[in-house]
Amino acid sequence: MAISKRKVRGAAPAATAEQSIEYYKTMLLIRRFEEKAGQLYGMGLINGFCHLYIGQEAVVVGMQAALKDGDSVITSYRDHGHMLACGMDAKGVMAELTGRAGGYSKGKGGSMHMFSREKHFYGGHGIVGAQVPLGTGLAFAHHYREDGGVCLCYLGDGAINQGQVYESFNMASLWKLPVVYVIENNKYAMGTSIERSSAGTELARRGAAYNVPGKQVDGMDVMAVRAAADEAVGHARRGDGPFILEMKTYRYRGHSMSDPAKYRTKEEVAKMREQHDPIDQLRKKMLEEGQTSEEVLKEIDRQVKGIVGEAADFAQSSPEPDAQELWTDILVEA
Amino acid sequence: MPIQILMPALSPTMTEGKLARWLKGEGDAVKSGEILAEIETDKATMEMEAVDEGTLGKILVPDGTEGVAVNTPIAVLLADGEGDEALQRVIERAVADTAPVAAKAPQASVQPAPAPATAPPTAAAEKVYAKTIRQTVREALRDAMAEEMRRDPAVFLMGEEVAQYQGAYKVSQGLLDEFGPKRVIDTPITEMGFTGLGVGAAYAGLKPIVEFMTFNFSMQAIDQIINSAAKTLYMGGGQLGSPIVFRGPNGAASRVGAQHSQCYASWFAHCPGLKVVAPYSAADAKGLLKAAIRDPNPVLVLENELLYGQSFEVPDDPDFVIPIGKAKIERSGSSVTITAFSRMVHLALEAAALLAKEGIEAEVINLRSLRPLDVETIVASVKKTNRIVSLEEGWPFAGIGAEIAAVMQEQAFDWLDAPVTRVTGKDVPMPYAANLERMALPQIDDVVAAAKAVCYR
Ligand SMILES: Cc1ncc(C[n+]2csc(CCOP(=O)(O)OP(=O)(O)O)c2C)c(N)n1
Ligand SMILES: [Mg+2]
Numbered sequence: 001m002a003i004s005k006r007k008v009r010g011a012a013p014a015a016t017a018e019q020s021i022e023y024y025k026t027m028l029l030i031r032r033f034e035e036k037a038g039q040l041y042g043m044g045l046i047n048g049f050c051h052l053y054i055g056q057e058a059v060v061v062g063m064q065a066a067l068k069d070g071d072s073v074i075t076s077y078r079d080h081g082h083m084l085a086c087g088m089d090a091k092g093v094m095a096e097l098t099g100r101a102g103g104y105s106k107g108k109g110g111s112m113h114m115f116s117r118e119k120h121f122y123g124g125h126g127i128v129g130a131q132v133p134l135g136t137g138l139a140f141a142h143h144y145r146e147d148g149g150v151c152l153c154y155l156g157d158g159a160i161n162q163g164q165v166y167e168s169f170n171m172a173s174l175w176k177l178p179v180v181y182v183i184e185n186n187k188y189a190m191g192t193s194i195e196r197s198s199a200g201t202e203l204a205r206r207g208a209a210y211n212v213p214g215k216q217v218d219g220m221d222v223m224a225v226r227a228a229a230d231e232a233v234g235h236a237r238r239g240d241g242p243f244i245l246e247m248k249t250y251r252y253r254g255h256s257m258s259d260p261a262k263y264r265t266k267e268e269v270a271k272m273r274e275q276h277d278p279i280d281q282l283r284k285k286m287l288e289e290g291q292t293s294e295e296v297l298k299e300i301d302r303q304v305k306g307i308v309g310e311a312a313d314f315a316q317s318s319p320e321p322d323a324q325e326l327w328t329d330i331l332v333e334a
Numbered sequence: 335m336p337i338q339i340l341m342p343a344l345s346p347t348m349t350e351g352k353l354a355r356w357l358k359g360e361g362d363a364v365k366s367g368e369i370l371a372e373i374e375t376d377k378a379t380m381e382m383e384a385v386d387e388g389t390l391g392k393i394l395v396p397d398g399t400e401g402v403a404v405n406t407p408i409a410v411l412l413a414d415g416e417g418d419e420a421l422q423r424v425i426e427r428a429v430a431d432t433a434p435v436a437a438k439a440p441q442a443s444v445q446p447a448p449a450p451a452t453a454p455p456t457a458a459a460e461k462v463y464a465k466t467i468r469q470t471v472r473e474a475l476r477d478a479m480a481e482e483m484r485r486d487p488a489v490f491l492m493g494e495e496v497a498q499y500q501g502a503y504k505v506s507q508g509l510l511d512e513f514g515p516k517r518v519i520d521t522p523i524t525e526m527g528f529t530g531l532g533v534g535a536a537y538a539g540l541k542p543i544v545e546f547m548t549f550n551f552s553m554q555a556i557d558q559i560i561n562s563a564a565k566t567l568y569m570g571g572g573q574l575g576s577p578i579v580f581r582g583p584n585g586a587a588s589r590v591g592a593q594h595s596q597c598y599a600s601w602f603a604h605c606p607g608l609k610v611v612a613p614y615s616a617a618d619a620k621g622l623l624k625a626a627i628r629d630p631n632p633v634l635v636l637e638n639e640l641l642y643g644q645s646f647e648v649p650d651d652p653d654f655v656i657p658i659g660k661a662k663i664e665r666s667g668s669s670v671t672i673t674a675f676s677r678m679v680h681l682a683l684e685a686a687a688l689l690a691k692e693g694i695e696a697e698v699i700n701l702r703s704l705r706p707l708d709v710e711t712i713v714a715s716v717k718k719t720n721r722i723v724s725l726e727e728g729w730p731f732a733g734i735g736a737e738i739a740a741v742m743q744e745q746a747f748d749w750l751d752a753p754v755t756r757v758t759g760k761d762v763p764m765p766y767a768a769n770l771e772r773m774a775l776p777q778i779d780d781v782v783a784a785a786k787a788v789c790y791r
Contacts, residue, residue, distance in 0.1 A: 041343065111766075260380050321767045
């Protein structure tokens with residue numbers, strides 16, 4: 001969705017029925033994709049680290065709605081949802097998870113490391129916090145080229161404590177770089193709750209010392225996310241510098257596939273699922289407001305199932321990378 | 335069609351697990367997402383969710399069964415309206431399936447090495463301990479820390495998830511309970527910060543053990559390790575040093591990709607002012623970690639995730655310490671010397687067993703310590719065998735093998751009958767794909783081939 005330069009302040013206009021349905025579809029796609037990835041992991045077809053995005057779908061979908069073609073996105077290892085929201089092909093993502101030649105990185109990257117120049121998705125990074133200066137650099141390039149682009153740089157509530165995050169805030173503010181730092185505060189960094197890792201838990205304020213404005217957002221409500229995204233992206237695009245959005249969100253699954261998540265209660269998880277689920281909330285809202293019907297939603301379910309099924313089939317039938325690939329892509333031939 | 339429910343893989347390194355408890359019984363209705371059973375992996379007890387809907391027709395693997403291989407059928411799920419006959423068909427198929435699945439040996443498992451033909455010489459004047467206990471590497475590391483923390487109140491442990499979570503890889507299990515939050519400290523994810531803080535505390539006389547969740551993340555903190563920990567004694571003319579231990583898993587785990595699979599041995603071994611050890615067995619782990627904690631210098635202890643669950647005999651004596659700087663001859667032989675450290679010692683021993691069948695007796699040296707390197711033991715071995723193969727998981731360029739090759743030509747040149755040969759990880763970032771990852775890492779066959787080549791066979 002494109003936004004004009006002017007209409008960014010104040011309440012964003014309500015989403016049209018068409019937009020709501022689009023958000024619903026993308027969130028559902030991410031949910032079903034991740035559930036399938038979890039199943040394939042259990043079958044031994046995906047290995048190593050695999051971090052699922054289930055529960056946090058509204059964040060990437062709402063943020064993406066504020067982007068224009070040419071804007072860039074970068075995130076950590078919990079990246080499947082971001083790629084699908086950027087419009088990357090589910091088949092290529094799933095095949096990367098199974099380590100096959102048809103994957104976005106030809107099977108060489110895996111779950112945590114995928115990229116798409118075409119969709120301006122810059123990864124896919126495994127070192128907590130490292131993507132933050134990198135995203136600041138992508139914004140620097142937009143600024144340098146004066147191409148009007150904005151970078152969305154995602155990070156977690158655990159990553160926020162890395163020193164390089166503050167080095168980035170300072171440079172971005174000093175040089176008025178067009179970057180929106182999206183903190184996905186899902187309350188936990190592995191087994192450590194935000195209260196146990198952070199002396200100040202209001203993460204939206206972490207840029208205050210560098211004059212970076214920040215805002216806390218209900219990250220389980222895709223409409224709230226979209227409104228905040230319009231404001232923050234507008235701010236950055238206008239040349240007013242970086243903006244921080246703290247998304248209050250939640251991951252339903254363990255940190256990665258091997259985490260039993262014993263550091264939180266079942267009730268806590270159940271409460272989020274039952275009362276704040278981003279997909280259920282939107283579904284209910286659309287039906288109440290007469291934006292859609294059960295039949296339409298059923299049809300979307302069917303379509304999404306089809307896309308995910310096809311991706312899973314492709315991820316299993318695509319061959320392993322050719323042995324020669326071991327030795328390619330180390331340096332660019334000069 | 336009834337659906338077979340298979341034993342799931344619940345962690346990157348899981349090849350088998352214990353079926354701790356069924357939460358659903360035969361005849362119970364099952365909805366997708368419901369918890370079916372609890373499964374114990376080497377790290378944790380995990381809940382297994384149902385993927386499909388139906389009725390639990392038959393439980394094939396009962397509560398409490400240990401060692402159930404991944405992908406073994408453990409139960410049969412019936413769809414609506416399916417009866418006994420369908421069930422029977424599937425059970426027969428499942429039973430037939432089980433055998434080959436279970437027999438497929440997990441590639442990553444490390445068996446205790448076959449006993450060498452001749453007893454290993456106590457080359458480094460190894461003290462012999464009468465009493466030993468069988469322990470995993472994980473337990474040995476934990477016991478080493480616990481014993482040293484009991485012995486010296488200045489020792490404390492700090493790192494991500496070391497306390498309440500009991501360690502990301504469960505190495506610090508129980509330490510919070512025994513020593514409390516003052517001495518077992520969960521840090522935020524701020525490696526540069528807590529490493530520097532640890533070094534500062536060491537300047538002031540405390541003895542920190544800094545755990546890196548894996549050594550990949552020590553790269554965030556390498557400046558503090560080199561510039562602040564390694565050089566201060568020298569820069570200050572000997573006034574203050576840094577009695578600190580940096581430890582955690584190093585090297586490739588399994589299918590975790592380029593940013594999480596790397597051997598840092600040669601990076602740290604390069605630097606004067608540091609000591610670097612890399613244990614293989616549980617005894618190595620315990621003895622070397624205890625020595626590292628007692629050492630008044632910065633010591634890096636490079637562990638290996640794939641070894642954490644492996645069991646070995648460990649001397650049962652509170653004063654068991656392995657001196658830093660001494661290698662261990664794991665297997666004596668006269669045909670060729672093979673040096674290795676950490677998990678690669680296992681490969682070297684396996685290769686030696688295969689070579690023995692062809693009449694080549696390899697002497698396997700477990701380096702244990704990379705800086706200082708036990709040159710004396712290596713040279714003595716080469717004077718006997720006249721050939722040497724260096725094995726490591728890391729990259730070849732400026733690696734540990736490169737150093738060994740240089741030292742051999744300086745100190746054993748006249749005894750060499752063949753070029754010093756290296757078996758290393760391939761000179762590429764670690765790929766994720768299963769086939770490429772296998773190619774990127776040294777395999778037993780590579781070691782056998784290299785040993786034969788230097789024996790001109
Ligand atoms: C520098 C670094 N330190 C530690 C790790 C191990 N690690 C991976 S994810 C993670 C937790 C991060 O939590 P958060 O930033 O909240 O993101 P979330 O997983 O919740 O999305 C840790 C400690 C790492 N990958 N990189
Ligand atoms: Mg988090």
